[in-house]
Amino acid sequence: MGLALAVVERVAEAQPIGASDLARRMDLPKATVHRVLLALEAYGWLERDGGVRPRWSVTVRPISIAGRAIEHKSGLRTAALSIMDALRAETGETVHLGLLQGEKILLIERIDGVKSVNIFLPVGTSWDLTWSSGGKAVLAHMPADQLAVFMQSPRYRRKSETDVIPPEELAAELAQIRRQGFAISVGGGASFSSSVGAPIFDSQGCALAGLSISGAANRLRERQLMELAPRVVEAARRINIGMALQT
Numbered sequence: 360m361g362l363a364l365a366v367v368e369r370v371a372e373a374q375p376i377g378a379s380d381l382a383r384r385m386d387l388p389k390a391t392v393h394r395v396l397l398a399l400e401a402y403g404w405l406e407r408d409g410g411v412r413p414r415w416s417v418t419v420r421p422i423s424i425a426g427r428a429i430e431h432k433s434g435l436r437t438a439a440l441s442i443m444d445a446l447r448a449e450t451g452e453t454v455h456l457g458l459l460q461g462e463k464i465l466l467i468e469r470i471d472g473v474k475s476v477n478i479f480l481p482v483g484t485s486w487d488l489t490w491s492s493g494g495k496a497v498l499a500h501m502p503a504d505q506l507a508v509f510m511q512s513p514r515y516r517r518k519s520e521t522d523v524i525p526p527e528e529l530a531a532e533l534a535q536i537r538r539q540g541f542a543i544s545v546g547g548g549a550s551f552s553s554s555v556g557a558p559i560f561d562s563q564g565c566a567l568a569g570l571s572i573s574g575a576a577n578r579l580r581e582r583q584l585m586e587l588a589p590r591v592v593e594a595a596r597r598i599n600i601g602m603a604l605q606t
Contacts, residue, residue, distance in 0.1 A: 366395045367404055367417060371483070375414035421483075435559070435568055436468060438601030443470045443570070446594045450587060452572040455554075457493045459567050460485060462509060464494040467568075475575040478552045489524065490517040492544040492556030493569025499536035500558050500566035506533075517544075541592050543584040546576025553579040555588050557595035562603065570595045 369385055370376055378396060382389040396415055399405040403420045407413035435458070443454045452472040457464040465485045488494035488509070501509065514529060516522045536542045546553045556571030572587050573579075579587075 362391075363395055363399060366392065367399060367421070370405060370415050371417045371421075374416040375408065376416075377412055377414050379412075381415070434602050435598075438604075439468065439559075439570070439598045440470075442594050442597050442601070443468065446572070446590060447472050450572060450590060452574050452587070455480065455493060455556075455571045455573055457491070457497075457569045457571070459488075459497050459569075462488060462512075464488055464491065464497060464569060472574075475578060476552055476573055477546075477575040477577075478573075480573075486517075487514065489514045489529065490544075491569070491571065492542040492554040493571035494556075495533070495536060495542040495544065495569075496556040496558040496571075497566045497569045499533040499542065500560070502565065539588075541588045543581065543588070545581055545584065546579075551576045553584060555584040555591050557588075557592045559595050559598050559602075570598065 365385070366381070369381060373381070373384070376384075378393050379389055381396075382392040385392065396405060396407075400407065400415075403418055405415050406418050407415050436456070439456050443456060446452075447454045447470045450472065451474045453474075453476045454470045454472070455466055456468040458467045459465075463485045466480055466482055469480065469482055486494065488498040498506070498509070510526055510530065514524045514526075516524055532542075541555060541557045543555045544553060552573050553576040554571045554573040556569045558566040559568040559570055561567045570591060572591055
């Protein structure tokens, strides 16, 4: 079972990928990898193209299963989808919904707007909580004991593992996010994205997800993000109400 899960993860990282390449990357015999690939195909987790040397990709089955699990636990997507679509229609911007997973945030839904974003994030992408407005909005509302543990590990600025964020700087930013109810993340140039995000809470009042609007950094400066912030906060509030009505 562990090997099968590892194969699914490695295929997802490099898809489409051939069996020989996958075996090299995993340092496993090709025959072993091929046997696991065929089993995963039979169960609907993987699919291959029709080439002479087929390349393998993950199907949508993991997304389907994950979606059912999320709904069973929180009703998050059901409450969020129509509100996300309305926010996209109102602003023309791309809207993301990220779910807290340990010390990362996992993108579980994206509704594309008509305005430029520069960076395309596939559903299933995960990243450090400090690397986006949605993640920082969740992090700022994390219980104090969990936040203290999180802050003990070095945190790096997005796309850099040499530029450490001073803990006092991060703590000050999180305090400001708690006061204002939203977070912003300003990109570093035309090739990056900026975003504004707000937290979504579960029935116990714990932040479990972040709702955000993202766009090209050469278009969304701090002023534009601050103007969008009330709409994101209101949309997150409506999602919270929708989740409460489902319980």
